[in-house]
Amino acid sequence: MRVNKIMSEVSLVIADLAVSVEGEIRSCPTLCAVVPGEGAELDRLIPLNTPDGRPIFMNYDNAIRPLNS
DSSP states (O other), rough: OOOOOTTTEEEEEEEEEEETTTTTEEEEEEEEEOOOOOTOOOOOEEEEEESSSSSSOOGGGGSSOOOOT
């Protein structure tokens, strides 16, 4: 394994996210990465674990609504 790039501008946070599970809204603390936007692009909040706590790879397609919208 090798390091391609260190993303020093990314912050790790724990966010209380609400998720719909079988029609019921539940909230849970979730480890997330905050990726700052550049120019007109807004910040992205990307969950790093599933609602049941299993870790997942950081994927920009999983980004939740922008933080500074």
